[in-house]
Amino acid sequence: MVATRTDTGTRLANAILFPVVGLVLLAIAFSVALIVYTSRSADIAALNSERSLLKGSTNLQLELLAKEQEGAAVWDQSFFYSRPETLSTDWLDSNVGLWLFSNYGHDQAVILDIHGRPIYNSVRGKRHPVEETSGLLEDIEPLIAGVRARFIASFNRLPSGLYYIERPPSGFTRSLHETGMTVFEGVPALVSVTAIGPELKQFLSARRAPAVLISLKKLDPARLQGLAERSGVRGLRSVTDPDGAFASMELRDPRNAPIGYLVWQAQNPGSSILYGVGPVLFFLAATIAGLTGLVLYYTRQNTRRLAESEARAQHAALHDSLTGLANRDYFATSFREELASWQVGKGLLGVIYIDLDHFKDINDTLGHAAGDEVIREAARRLRVLVPEGATLARISGDEFALLLPGCESRERIEQMLKRIQDRFAVPMYIGGNHLHISLSVGAAIAPHDSLSMGELLRKADIALYSAKAGGRGRWAFFDACMEEHVRTRENLAHALREAITNNRLGVVYQPQTTIDGTKVLSVEALLRWTDAEMGVISPSTFVPIAEETGLINDLGLYVLRRACEDAAAWPHLGLAVNVSPTQFRHPRFIEDLRDTLEACGFEPSRLEIEVTESVFADNDIDILKILTQVQDMGVRVALDDFGVGYSSLSYLRRFPFDTLKIDRSFIADLEVAPHAHAILSTIIDLGEALGMKVVAEGIETRQQAMILQRTNCDRLQGFYLSRPVPSARIAEAEARLSGESQVAVSLRA
Structure with missing residues (x-):
């Protein structure tokens, strides 16, 4: 009877498990075929783009x-x-x-x-x-x-x-x-x-x-x-016969007769990714096959079923459901155990925080499903690199933690961090998109930094912040000076908040003149801060802090209000005010702009807000709506620093700008770069063709001003014409530029 029951149980298990094993193998084969097909499709798409x-x-x-x-x-x-x-x-x-x-x-x-x-x-x-x-x-x-x-x-x-x-x-x-x-x-x-x-x-x-x-x-x-350089292709050459080249483009004469071919080396990103993940796929397939065999074996053991169920429940309690990595509780337990058993002979203990850069942008643009897939792919890549005995955990949304016990030296930890960074240099293929995901990494080491779990985690977090502040896509080890930097940043943020509240910030104005430099048409408002204790603080220092601490909207409204109040004394001049991307995308931006203009009694047609291309990082449709609402109020919109972004022309086509401000780098190149004049003239002609006013900023020499005078540029701005001046000296600047001043004489020479 027992044997009969055993045979019945075996037949039942076989009836269930063998189809499951077949489905798993079929799924693996289908996945491999899908990956190969996707790789080929990516190669073809890249080739079409190159062509x-x-x-x-x-x-x-x-x-x-x-x-x-x-x-x-x-x-x-x-x-x-x-x-x-x-x-x-x-x-x-x-x-x-x-x-x-x-x-x-x-x-x-x-x-x-x-x-x-x-x-x-x-x-x-x-x-x-x-x-x-x-x-x-x-x-x-x-x-x-x-x-x-x-x-x-x-x-x-x-x-x-x-x-x-x-x-x-x-x-x-x-x-x-x-x-x-x-x-x-x-x-x-x-x-x-x-x-x-x-x-x-x-x-x-x-x-x-x-x-x-x-x-x-x-x-x-x-x-x-x-x-080839302008097209971003490699190995471009001209041949009479492509000889079956994968990347080629036929050339024809005006009579539509073939005259040759251009061939080049295709990038084949899909094949590169396939070659890179091939060993990993083989490893995963072998692992799945082995696990399937183990499941088949252990499932037949009726006496082990309860133990396996308990093990799964314990694993779920200590592991992340999305990635399968250890969770925060498991990591904390492992950390305490390592610290409790640490001895000098065991070597160093490294605790590492890993954060995906700009992960919020992925969720906002591609959706949370794509964000989840990025997290899973990041976990898969990290899991492959983690050495035996280390603990890898997912701490929060896009943040991972790694515990490396028994490290011989800091250099060994750096080698691990370099391997991680190199692995993430390969783009992820998520939802039909190739995503380049970089990592910011912060590390602390026991016993050098501390033997307290709380202190080590805090210092690793400080190091992570330092890595992000240093430009992202890098790693940083904790250093004592980082704590001082954090304290300084907090003090600076506090002082900035008080300066905004107590009206301690200054605004100066730089004139924008006619092409001959003799008449001021408009002024650009520029923020200045001189603290009683810290002295002069550069905008490049306090503006990023305002962005990080959420003060940027208050700071932008402060400048706008002060500029409108000051400009009331110059009804014949226009006013340009810079608006940061964060402020521009604020839900109350339109209401704040309208309220400020009404409170100051300022004519909207005199105001021009300047935005940079970075404002378009989010949904284009939403940005277009805001731009349209701004112009419906009568306020003009200028695209600042034009030419430094890779897609500037697409912005001009899609968005209703009134003014184009040429980036100062093009002006600086006029006296050194052989083709700078032609490029500048092309940009000015482009702005004119699109019905935009064109402003050249950053003019610092007489030669630059003379070159621009021979173009169709509408306005000039720069230190050569006038440095930024307080509001009380605007009339003086106008008089100096309109009279027989050195600037006017030199521009007419």
Whole structure:
């Protein structure tokens, strides 16, 4: 009977467990296949992104080629000397062919007369027979025909019967042009065809086709390298046959005939991740298979069922449900046991706090489900690295703790921290997104720092704060000076709170002038703090503290209120006030702004708030609503420090800014960087095309001011024009700039 019951129990266990084992193995196989498929999909997505970036960079280079032609093509003298009755090939050679080669490195420049016949040919600045252009002209004939047709169509007829040429609308270029690709010396080349036209409006008795300027730039290794850097690809080269290359882009001429290929080394992030996690996946699969066998074996032992149930209950009480790691209670118990049994011969005891950087942003943008998956993945990576005998626990939401007993030296602990940081340098693939998660780590060591659990945990937490304050993505060991820094920070935060409450902060104003620097149009409010005991405190010191302690909204409202009160004395001037991202996203920002303007009786149209690109870290839709509400009040919005973010152009397209403030780094480069002037002019033209006022800030030299005076910039700001002054000296600054001052004289020189 007993044997029968045993056999029955065995058959029942087999009937349950064997299908379960099969399902587990099937799940493992499916998971591996899914990971391989996901890796391949990630590689394809990355390749498509690289190809799109490369195509966009190529198109940008074509537009820049047309822009370079503009100086020689949209010119009254070129228009004059290329006409049949006034043709001068010598003048064209000196002022077009040689000029384009010397200044922009155009490999070939060809000019066609109004009948479409070649009248001039230059190769690398040297004149060549025009007969050599027949093959080129045949290849790019669609571009030439398109430009000639567009030029003829640009004529408008007056009631008098005369015609005049209608200039293209302002934008990146003022010329009529067509661009494409062709072959030059057996290598793919960029080609731009531009109609030669007058700078000013001219009146003609009849419409006629234009003379045409053709420029080529060969895609030599140097230009390919530049194109690769701008596109973010590696190993870019030009070939006639891709030979099955995974990463390639076909090039076609204006007649849609293939002329070659661009090939490069694809990044293949999915394959890289797969290779990185392959050993771990194999280990996990083997572990799961082994555990499944153990479960099968132990489940058959009826006498062990109760013990296993009790063990599971105990594990649940001491482990985190999300990650399976030890929880706070288990960690505390292990910590006490290690401290109680610690002896000199056991070596050092390290306690480490690990915090995921910017984890809140993941929850806010991708949702809590993605946040949970990040926590699980972080736990999996840490668990693999933890040595035997150590205790790894999840302490709170995104914070982990690691207990390392028996360490020979601090260097061994540093080696462990380096391995952890290196492991997290590999991005996580969560919910279809590649997330780069960094860690901030703080460590304390017993017995050097203490033999008290409370003190060691406190000092590890101080070290963690120091690591975060130092820029995140790093580790820090506790040092006595850190405690002093914490106390100093707390004292500074307390003093700042009192300074706001007791109106002890100062506001100065830096003028924004007209382009000639002689008239003040607006002023920017800048906060200053001089404490009776600590002296002058830089905004770079106290503003981050205000952000961390929640004082930033009170601080921003203080500046706004003081600036509106002071600016009431200058009704003819505008007022610019910086708003921090935290203040801008505050739920009561709109109400606080409206209440402040009403309380001060300040005209909203005089106020301009300045925000940086970091304000867009959260939901774009919510930010757009706030910007719209601000402008509905009559207040203008400026994008500050434009150009330093990688996605500045997308912000200009999506958000309704009134003013563009060019970052001071572009102004500083004017006297040292060879292409800084062209970049600056492009930014100013971009702002003008989008209907925005453009302000150049950070002007510190006469040369910078003179360069900007030759652009379409609307306002200037900087120490060269005026340093920030107290409110009582605004009138003095206006008088100095509008009179026969040194600044005005130098700007007009």
